[in-house]
Amino acid sequence: MSDFLEKLEKVNTFIFDIDGVLTSGRVFLTANGEQLRSMLVKDGYAIQYAIKQGYNIAVISGGSSQSVKPRLKYLGIKDIYIGSKNKVKDFEEFLEDKKIHAEQVVYMGDDIPDYYVMQLCGVKTCPKNAAPEILAISDYISDKKGGEGCARDIIEKVLRLHNKWFKPENI
16 A cells, blocks of 8 residues: 555646546437536536646547546636547647656556557556456555546545645635
8 A cells, every 4th residue: 555655746737537426437428429528516516626626637538528628628628639549649649738657657457458558658547447457457446436526536636645634725
């Protein structure tokens, strides 16, 4: 566990997949074919709070649904990669653009498309219902499922370790 905490000490950036991490991975279809997803408000609170505390937050998703963008922007996320055909390339572009080192990044993914990009980051995390291949490589497995608080779980762990969680003057 001390190795894990040492890794968390270096973190200044969180990158999340969307479907299966920020959402449950379920898609609800309307009669006109629109795909609806839901996101947990507590994950959203943690994301916007981390941004206020100076952390970088990005999402990299292979999904092409633009319907999630307004919510992500509302939370303050500026680096949004939707419809990513190459998560590794987008990850490397993000790091270069922000002048971030890979060991400073927590990446939370849940399925095969996240596998190779997770291999590059400092802290590999996933929800408890991730694919077996992702569970096998993760440094930390949240006790929460995708869309049910796993993003808040890892954000809160890092911010508590950095003594930046629950600062009443920043609420």
